[in-house]
Amino acid sequence: MAVIILGWQGWQEKLPRQPWAGIRxxxxxxxxxxxxxxxxxxxxxxxxxxxxxxAGALAMLPFAIAGALPNAFAASVTIALAAILFVSAIVSWQKGVGGAKAELSR
Structure with missing residues (x-):
């Protein structure tokens, strides 16, 4: 949820420039x-x-609560979700800087 809120505040231009959160x-x-x-x-x-x-974490939550997830599968899902978050952060950084440079060079 924190990533969603941070992204939303950045998109709405409500995230002030500071050294703790955002594309730094x-x-x-x-x-x-x-x-x-x-x-x-x-x-x-x-x-x-x-x-x-x-959404991926919420989809797995009922199975985790019921104890129906094998440990290897739960670890695989966790790694996959972390990879998705990592890739989205990298793409966000690249597209953000690229878009800003393109707009400022006009």
């Missing part, structure tokens, strides 16, 4: 305009990744 590349941290643009372009990918991971 040197390019994004350079000034407020770049920070805003990086998050406007990168946030949808972060939101998508957060929603995918949250």
């Amino acid at each position: 590349t040197p390019y994004a941290m350079a000034n407020d305009e770049q920070w805003r643009l990086v998050h406007r372009y990168g946030a949808p990918y972060l939101i998508f990744g957060g929603v995918a991971v949250f």
Whole structure:
């Protein structure tokens, strides 16, 4: 949920420039305009990744509560969800910085 909320705040331009949360590349941290643009372009990918991971975790929750998930399967799902979140963060960073650079070069 934290990733979804962070992405949403970045997309709505409500996430102030700070060193703790968001896409914190040197390019994004350079000034407020770049920070805003990086998050406007990168946030949808972060939101998508957060929603995918949250949905996957919720889908497994009843089975985990019932004790019907073998340990190897639960570990595989956890690794897959972490990979999805990692990839969405990388894509968010790349698309955000690329989109901001393209818009500022116009």
